[in-house]
Amino acid sequence: MATVGEDQSSLSGNLDPPAVDSSKPxxxxxxxxxxxxxxxxxxxxxxxxxxxxxxxxxxxxxxxxxxxxxxxxxxxxxxxxxxxxxxxxxxxxxxxxxxxxxxxxxxxxxxxxxxxxxxxxxxxxxxxxxxxxxxxxxxxxxxxxxxxxxxxxxxxxxxxxxxxxxxxxxxxxxxxxxxxxxxxxxxxxxxxxxxxxxxxxxxxxxxxxxxxxxxxxxxxxxxxxxxxxxxxxxxxxxxxxxxxxxxxxxxxxxxxxxxxxxxxxxxxxxxxxxxxQRNSIYDEITYFGKSLEKVETELKGSTSGCNMNGGKSCCQVANGFCKDEKVELNGENAGKKRRQGTDVRKSKFGGLTTWAETWEQGDILTAVAVIGAVASVAVACSFYQRSG
Missing domain, CATH: 3.40.30.10 (Glutaredoxin)
Known part of the structure; x- marks a missing residue:
């Protein structure tokens, strides 16, 4: 039999809220x-x-x-x-x-x-x-x-x-x-x-x-x-x-x-x-048959130690898409990120956590395309080093 919802403001609630403390400023x-x-x-x-x-x-x-x-x-x-x-x-x-x-x-x-x-x-x-x-x-x-x-x-x-x-x-x-x-x-x-x-x-x-x-x-x-x-x-x-x-x-x-x-x-x-259904989209996205996690790992490996003229890294050349900056996901910094409204929970996508958990399908597909572009730059950089 249909009923009035039990959590509603006027009838009842599942939690016992703390009373308002008038002594607080x-x-x-x-x-x-x-x-x-x-x-x-x-x-x-x-x-x-x-x-x-x-x-x-x-x-x-x-x-x-x-x-x-x-x-x-x-x-x-x-x-x-x-x-x-x-x-x-x-x-x-x-x-x-x-x-x-x-x-x-x-x-x-x-x-x-x-x-x-x-x-x-x-x-x-x-x-x-x-x-x-x-x-x-x-x-x-x-x-x-x-x-x-x-x-x-x-x-x-x-x-x-x-x-x-x-x-x-x-x-x-x-x-x-x-x-x-x-x-x-x-x-x-x-x-x-x-x-x-x-x-x-x-x-x-x-x-x-x-x-x-x-x-x-x-x-x-x-x-x-x-x-x-x-x-x-x-x-x-x-x-x-x-x-x-x-x-x-x-x-x-x-x-x-x-x-x-x-x-x-x-x-x-x-x-x-x-x-x-909404979350499954993240599990199905691949780039040339590889998961985002694998692409990211390979990108890190291919760009490490890569330098071009002027001392700029391949990542810096690719519009600063990848930078040598470490984002702490635990402790005080994580708390700050949460308070700023950013989801910093870890996931199967490692370093792509914030994007993968908050972006919609179109955003993720765009990110995949950008990763592909960065990968191309990395490959070109590697070839440049070997030919030099």
Whole structure:
């Protein structure tokens, strides 16, 4: 029987978040930068967990626009919270056996007089907005829209266009979300403004979405290459990842694999299959029948000690593609790389780790072509030395 998602902000969660410590230095309710190592983007737990499959499967996501993160209690169904979100949460829980699909409920920021006013309901992947829900309307709304699957008798749905980003900023539920979320929202807004896309991409703070330890957490609803609206969850997102998500995920419809947690509408098995299909591309790429690892090894061997006129190495001649610089993948430097939003985990491709784990197919094929060019230079260099 279909149920309401268990990780949603208003019903329950799998982790027990630390309570907000009022003794910590704070600025506008957010823990000061000195605590970034504990709550922010420099946490030691960052990038230590596999993200794929860390969200319970569900089919439909409903957001209630209501006030702001500072006003949300740790659990919006608490008796002390306002009547509308509390009643909506309890009604969804009571009627969940009547739903034909799994529905997740989250609160997002709402401000009267704006595009998303208090009481507005957003539903994805339906891409519709219902205006002005009140506590008097909750039961009828749930019955009409979620149980019967029809249109709400008291309101006409408005079609949503563009892409929507919801960033968990629920500080009263977990300090990591309270610290990371607002920073990411600000970064998204700045980048969207710079690209002139504020009428096409909308970013909003939201309440708990599950998986506090993966903060920054966010959900993106946008059209894929086939024009179908999909919902994707990302974790361990830092400000450095914001331009990548805008350009790659929303701009090109391509998944940012190292941050990807989940796709709405897929079962656990389907999640794993999708991730495996995307990752298999790296296992199949060869250059003249050789793996990237073997090509790299042979390149290193053929270019070692190779010098041309002027004391420049073959690698330097090839546009500086290969340099005598050692990149530390462990220890303090690795931590710095992670904090900069760069994936530095080791893989079967050795020195090509960062590229192979973060680039898309087109980028990798381009890299293979460049490696081929470098190999040609190396061979020419070797021949030059022998003939000289």
């Amino acid at each position: 704070q600025v506008n309710g957010v823990v000061a930068e000195t605590d970034d190592m504990k709550y922010g983007f420099q946490r030691s737990e960052m990038y230590t967990c596999t993200l794929t499959g860390t969200v319970d499967p569900y089919d439909r996501h409903m957001f209630l626009c209501y006030k702001n993160a500072e006003s949300w209690p740790a659990r919006i169904e608490d008796a002390g919270f306002d009547r509308l979100p509390r009643l909506l949460a309890s009604t969804l829980k009571a009627r969940r056996k009547d739903f034909h699909e799994q529905i997740r409920f989250t609160v997002c920021e709402g401000r009267d007089g704006t595009e998303s006013s208090n009481g507005d309901i957003l539903i994805f992947p339906d891409m519709v907005r219902y205006r002005g829900l009140t506590h008097f309307d909750v039961e009828n709304f749930v019955e009409d829209v979620l149980v019967k699957g029809s249109t709400w008798v008291s309101g006409v749905p408005e079609a949503l266009t563009g892409s929507y980003i919801f960033v968990c900023s629920h500080g009263s539920r977990d300090q990591r979300c309270g610290v990371c979320g607002p920073v990411l929202v600000d970064k998204f807004k700045k980048e969207i403004q710079l690209r002139g896309l504020k009428d096409q991409i909308f970013v909003t703070p939201c309440s708990h979405v599950g998986g506090h330890k993966y903060a920054g957490n966010l959900v993106i609803f946008s059209s894929n290459s086939e024009g179908k609206v999909t919902g994707h969850w990302y974790g361990y997102v830092t400000p450095n990842d914001v331009p990548i998500l805008l350009d790659q995920h929303i701009g090109k419809g391509e998944i940012v694999e190292r941050l990807w947690r989940f796709q709405m509408g897929l079962s656990n098995e389907e999640q794993k299959k999708k991730a495996k």
